[in-house]
Amino acid sequence: MKFTRRVLMTTAAAVMALSTPAFADGHQKVESIHFLIPGGAGGGWDGTARGTGQALTEAGLVGSASYENMSGGGGGKAIGYLIENAASQEGTLMVNSTPIVIRSLTGIFPYNFSDLTLVAGTIGDYAALVVPASSDISDMAGLLEAYKADQQGTAIGGGSVPGGMDHLVAAMVMKAAGEDPVGVNYIPYDAGGTAMAGLLSGEIKALSTGFSEAVALATAGEVRIIGVTAPDRVAAFADAPTMKEQGIDTEFVNWRGFFGAPGLSAEKTAQYQAALEAMYDTPEWETVRATNGWVNIHNSGDDFRTFLEGQEKEIGDLMRELGFL
Amino acid sequence: MLEGILIGLTTAFTGTNLFMVIGGCLIGTFIGMLPGLGPMSIIAIMIPVAISIGDPSAALILLAGVYYGAIFGGSTSSILINAPGVASTVATSFDGYPLARQGKAGKALTVAAIASFCGGTIGAILLMIFAPMLASVALLFHSAEYFALMVVGLSAIAAFAGTGQVGKALLMTFLGLIMATVGEGALFNAPRFTMGIMDLQSGFGFITLAMAMFALPEALYLVLDPARSNNEAGGEIKDLRITRDEAKQIAPVIGRQSIQGFLIGVLPGAGATIASFLGYAVERNIASKEDQEQFGKGSIKGLAAPEAANNAAATGSFVPLLTLGIPGSGTTAILLGALIALNVTPGPRLMIDEPEVFWAVIVSMYIGNLVLLFLNLPLIPYIAKVLAVPRTFLIPFILFFTLMGAYIGQNNATELLILVGFGICATILRFADYPLAPLLIGFILGQMLEDNFSRSMQLEGGIGFILERPMTMGLLAFAVLLVVLPTYRARIRAQGIADGD
16 A cells, blocks of 8 residues: 555545634634734734734634734835745735825835735724814814814814824815815824823814724713714714714725735635634624724725725825825 | 722722732833833733733732832843833933942942832822822923923933033934934924935834943943953942931932922823933932032932932823823823723723722822832842852843843844944943933933924914913023033032132
């Protein structure tokens, strides 16, 4: 029996390959995923990758997950690494978010999202404009009135650099409201608390921020949300009016999602997409999602590409108008 | 308030919560001794553990314990091997390391432990009494005032501008300010001065620069000059305890700096780093002539001031966090994230809605400080023995921690190249007798200085804000006073001596 060993091995391999999806509670989709995180520990990207990995492994959809933090160049180093070492990065998924679109446009990144394999956008956060709870501005109409009366004095702050996400959202809203987006006196703060301190101290009149952060502040009774960039009111905080219902036709989602190395095989891509798709129905994901206050916004494969191209065009046009490109 | 303290005591004095404080302090102290891991990273590591506990009070008590432990442990590496792993312990190494070199490492660690304990405890008392009141005062500070406050912080460099060193100290400060502009500024969405190198896009890392300026030159010096590694005391650790006389000397320093540090910590845009530099500068300026000359050469006052100030400021930063939901520093921002994940929303309503969380944290601050003191005092002789290790082992040990410190936070090997490059430059500068501390102070304050300055310019539409805002004007005048006064006093004294002759 000369062939026994080889036959056995082939059979074993075939059985393994066939039965892998049936293993581990009968629904494991991928054996292991290596998450590449373009920033340091404790940041938003880090939380997204680790939370997703935790939900996937605990639910048995993925056998094991490992994580690697690679900061540098505001995320550019990790993208470069993934592209240059594409051949050996079959098992890697990189987490990223809206800034990849903005930074590619400005040329800070020599690469663009279309240089990577798009796997899926998994979660997102809408943007919101907030004013202090004690402010006499109560809605977008009030803010626009103040803006018309005194552009310089109606400063709007945010946690990103000029030309970054928070600025673009403020400009986008002003443009949709028929005002001049270039006139927005945008004041940049470091991410986190300093912008909020600026708002409460009265040096800025309104703050452009993420919706989930705005909800936390509004629940504490410190701010009033005067407009959300969602298509409909969000169930998590239904008191917050959308921009649309106030006659300002604009929508914006700060997404987070996963990318594979360029030239990732269609088979492998489909496996990752299946694992992520199946994740939404698991209680493990629901726990992680609720703890972090994330909103499920799922765009897989081609939908993800369409969404990103739409966002790239919209942001690109706006940035050209603002003079950043 | 008494009722609140009782709630806090009953919450904190349960078996689990006491265990959390002690465990948190231990973990924080030991990990905090590694230069690369500051309170921020340690808390980030501990958050999943804390969240899995589920009870918000217990989780927050654990994290607060880790926080104090890390601040406490951080000063150890500053004092022993001149490797400040956190910006707020840079000032600690100014006098702590010279003391260690004189063979007084034990005494230096004891002074640091006592100053930290007092700073933390006084801070906790002030937090308890004044928290709601101070929150509204903190909001009076606009970007213009923060800019002025950073200028006051910069005046700390006057402490290094000794005789004939004014030009050198200024030059190094400017170099530090220039280095702070590398990378993407907060006001500009394009990289500056990066020479196309992607690793420089987020600027130089603080830890990399701190290691390159302080720890690496020290290690290289030890290699180049074998005689230096024999401590002036012949490698012997002496003077573990502080004398009654010394206690009398540092008591007023600790008292003043605990209050000043706490007040600076309350401001969301300032924090422990500014508090430690300012504490150092102010104490040096009001010290008597003999004491003043000791600053930078191993003054226990110069060590007690920043230690008391940075611990009090760390406690102070809980004021905006708990009462307004505003994190004043990276560390408290991570704590805020943890709180929200535990379904506690800090803000004006926290004291009313969930008093047990608020008071448990405050009571755990006392307990944490006590635990740290009793944990550390008996350990000090053993920790200080690190310096008695023969140089063949000590030098690789310092180099290992220095390199690891720069790598661990970012996982970026380029940091190591930058570290070694700057380390060599720094060693050359030291040979030429240029003070390196002003460079680091300039670098740390530079970014905040620039951000706040340009924010004020944009808000007020020009430089006029300096004249229009009295508080800004006042702070700037104070900064000038801090720089000019010592020089003036020195001149008067010099004349006095001349007259006497």
